[in-house]
Amino acid sequence: MITGRLCIGFPPIQTLQPTESLLRGDLNNAIGFSFSGCNHETLPIMILQVDEPYGNRRRLIILRRCTLMEVANLVIVDDTSPAIKYDSSWRLYNNEGATLGQTGGALYNTLHGTKSHTKFTFTYNGTLGSLFVVGTTRTGSPSSWNCTVDKKSIPNFQPKEPANHFKMCGTTASPGVKGNHTLQFEVNPLGGEQIFFDYILYTPEPESGPEDLVFDSNNTQLQYSQHWVSTSLGHVTSTAGEKLEFDFKGYSLTWFGFLEGNAAGNASATYSLDGVDPITFIVDTNKQSALTDLVFFQTPTLDLANHHLEVVFQGSSDGIPLSLNRIVVQNDTFGIRLTPTPLNTIGSRMGATLSTTSATHGEPIATSSVNSETPKPALSTTSGIHGESTPSKPTPSVNIQTHKPALNSNSGIIAGIIIGLVAVSICTAILIRRRMRRRINDSRPEPFQHTPTAVEQQSSIRRPRKWAERTTFIFRSNLGSSTETASGPPNRRRPPRLLLHQDSGVRVPQPDEESEIIEVPPTYGSLEGK
Template sequence: MATPDTAVPKLVVVDDTNPSIQYSPASAFLKDTSGKLDGRGFGGPVFNRTLTGLNGTSNNGSLTFQFNGTFVRVMVAAEGSYGWYCNVDGNHLITSFTVDTNQVTNYIACDSEGTLSGTTGEHTLAVNFFFYPDSPSNSSLWLDSIQYQPLPSDPLDTVTLRIHNSDPSISYSNSSGGWSFQGLNSNATDLTGTSMSLAFNGTSATLYSVNFGSPTQYNATTAFYTLDGKSTYFDLPGSTTTANSGGNTTNISNWPLFTISDLSATQHNLNVATSYNSTPQPQYLGIEYFIIQTNPANSSSTEGSANSTGIGSSLGDSSGSTGHSTPVGAIVGGVVGGVTIGLITILLALYLWRRRRRNLQYLLDLSAGAPADPYQPNSAEYLINPEPPMQSASTTDRPVSSGFFANSLYHSGSDPAASTVAGSSRASQPAFDPDRLVSMKNAQSLQVRDEQLLRSELRLHTDSGVRLPAPNEREVIDVPPTYTED
């Protein structure tokens, strides 16, 4: 009995056209790309629609193939009367199997079973094809593919990978029990809305199924797959016949349901599900195996080793390098440049603010040395004087009120320069103190600066921050009334 797929769920597939397979004599082997045997039996279409082999009128022939792996098997298609035998490394004859002539395609001719288990070196597979003397002239024997299990450490770059439905990388949403083994190596469901998922790194993916038709005939329906978030419907064909089925519908294996090609060499997420429909006796959605074309070695995804349990890791870790990185120097330079521009802008704003403050202090102190009468309406002090000193009815020593200027500008003593104003005698007043006038002006300047700062607005610019007045805009400078050009 052939080794079950559940024991080797992940295999590398080498097509019969691969140049690493050596045919001898090369002139005796024929090629077929028409798929002429596809509909003959229940084995289903041949892999990649190509075959290389011999017919009953040709001489016998052989082929060899070198590989690193722990398991190998040979897939053939055949009609009529024929035979073969296989060996590994010249001295290990491996098991050959008797086949059902109604299958015609996708035979397992021989496999190594446990012969190569635990080995790590390179092996040579040899297959000999032959016909019996009484074989009909229409007999033919063809190589379809060679499938082998690579070493656990081998990369899976640019290979064709066969993922059986039992592989752990395939996840089934089976909480409702919709998925079940339906025979012919297939996990299938006819329950509406049942799904499965597969993550893989590759440039194409094909789902192979079983078209069920015996003992029950099933009707065509639809299902859909979602790749990277985009959904597409595909057909589940109704039951059909083969050339060897006597006109009755039958079960056909290796039936391709859909192929997704020309994918980017990155990781993809594939979900397959049954549709919500009311088709009576609908065809099963069957998962037999997937064929994945893996990414090349120089792709953006790093390929994993063959012993990985999940297809996401065995075909490339999705967290691997994408080949794009930002230089550290560019990041540091950008940060330093941004900080430098910010500091320059802040220092420039501080410089302009301090210059404005000095100009304002200068303008407020222009009249500090001119002790004009603080009570005259024309003086600057009058504008901010809360109350004038009260005058006595007497023409002699006039008391000074407790007003601001009375306490700030004068000290006790008589004024030798007393004069008469509006017919009244201006008697001795407290002596004028110029030092206190300067102190008062400084206090006023600080108060005005604080009020201006409360009304000011600091604008932080990404450029130099310098703003010049428009050509038609006049510059306004405030000066006290005692200011002169001299």
């Protein structure tokens, strides 16, 4: 075995000329051989093949193998990760995607905050010393917090202005001690001030478990075409047709760029995954100036596998360049659901898909207790991961919210609403029509039918009640002499008196004004009886 510095993203094999000891077949003396590569660390590599003698020499064919963890710059652990163990008094705040000062929204739009003296712990497998705790400061005034790793203090930093993505404590000391370590973050807010924690950054050990991985713009896995320029904030290009290619393993990817200067306008570019049709995204600087940590696009969720990204700059008539600060690969497994963001211009928030979030942004809104394992919403991470101990340069997360609507789902909803409205209208019309018919039938007079009977039976003769009641009501309403209302017939009524026609010609006395008169046919005696 020999050792060397490794990288991937280049041709898979490299031919090396061996030393004299290798010519004699003494491979043990090859230890210490190295070539330039990935993470500035010397790593073991395997000799895959020793060719047959070439003259008096042999060639070594060596495969350069680096895992994703070995070539990623840092790992991001969000505040919603179940690996973080919170004490009491911490609260989870959702919908934290808005900028603060000149810095972008919180990572995945979530924060944990507290106004009490409390702490959390986090155990990780990484390099002691390469670690940052990142949070949000809303006042810019000094606060009290303390960070320790394995019970040893690491530097704390104090804010100068309100900001997201502020490095509250951490160190880049190297070389460090690899292995399992425990971070403790203790806070003691002053004067009722609330302290917010966002995420942790650390350098992982090779072959660590799946995490969200950060690849800064200088990472050797990123393959730039000719006319990209390195700046203090990342890489930029102003030449149309310039490309960037990146091979990664994960299920999603986020591109973070930045804006510089006061130029106003827009630029366009495309990205494609695994050779499928490219998707256009727009960089619009009209409402932004000198900002970093801007989400230019978020890919859809893919299979957890190896993928190939290609980004092509389409140019800008306004001279706006395409920039890259970092790429974050989503590679963890505890419930993240991302909203893809192509097409829309920068300036709107990415759609967050936390299962419990729906609040309108403003002041932080507590939505759950600290130990809930809440899925992460869409991404918004920090710039300047390798910055100094002072706060990283303002980095608003100008997130592209461009997830395409689910047309089939929306069409079904609209059709269902229309059908429901039509059904309600039809039912209403039927009920109204039936009610009108009933009113008409009730007001229609019923024919009077009478069969002559003996006088003794005349007192029992009555008209149908419904018609009699309605006739009385209408008659009295027209006269205006009654105080009755349309609620129905009078409660009390004198019985009607009968006017009988007899062959004697004698009539019964005249009725009073309050009596009803019901006329019946006269009764006649039999001619034979005379």
